[in-house]
Amino acid sequence: MKTLYQTKLNDVRVLIPIVNYLNKKEVVTSLPKFMKLNPQLMKDVFIRLLGLKTDSKSLVPPAVTPTELLVALHAIDTSQVELKLIVKATSLCLAEKEVYTHEVLGVVMQQ
Numbered sequence: 001m002k003t004l005y006q007t008k009l010n011d012v013r014v015l016i017p018i019v020n021y022l023n024k025k026e027v028v029t030s031l032p033k034f035m036k037l038n039p040q041l042m043k044d045v046f047i048r049l050l051g052l053k054t055d056s057k058s059l060v061p062p063a064v065t066p067t068e069l070l071v072a073l074h075a076i077d078t079s080q081v082e083l084k085l086i087v088k089a090t091s092l093c094l095a096e097k098e099v100y101t102h103e104v105l106g107v108v109m110q111q
Contacts, residue, residue: 013041019048020062027063028072032080035089046092050099066099070108 012033015022022030027049034045049069051062064072073090094100 013037016041016045016048019045020051022063024063024068028068031072031089032076035076035081035085039088039092042089043092046089046096050093050096052096052099066093066096066104067107067111069093070100070104071111 012030015030019027034042037045046069049062049064050066070090070093073086073093076086078086
C-alpha cells in the first residue's frame with residue numbers, strides 16, 4: 001500500500017487502513033494531507049493513530065503517542081494547511097478526554 005501510494009496513487013486515503021503501520025516520520029509527513037480530508041475521514045485517522053479503534057487482530061502499537069501527535073499538529077506550517085484545519089484537528093484530539101488527560105497536556109505544554 002505504501003509503495004502504491006508513493007509511486008502511483010498519491011491519494012492519502014489509501015494509507016488510512018495502514019496508518020498504524022507507518023513509522024513516526026511517515027505519519028508526521030502525511031498529517032497535512034490527512035487534515036485536508038473531509039472531517040469524518042480525518043477523525044477516523046486520528047482515532048486510529050490514538051489507538052481508540054481497536055481490532056482484536058491489530059497488535060501494532062500506535063506510530064505516534066498522543067503527545068507527539070499534538071506537538072506535530074502545532075508544528076505544521078500554515079503555508080501547507082489552513083489554520084482553521086489545524087484548529088479543527090487539534091479540537092478533534094482534545095475531545096478525546098480519556099487520551100488527552102491533564103498529565104498529557106502538561107507534557108505537550110513543556111515541549
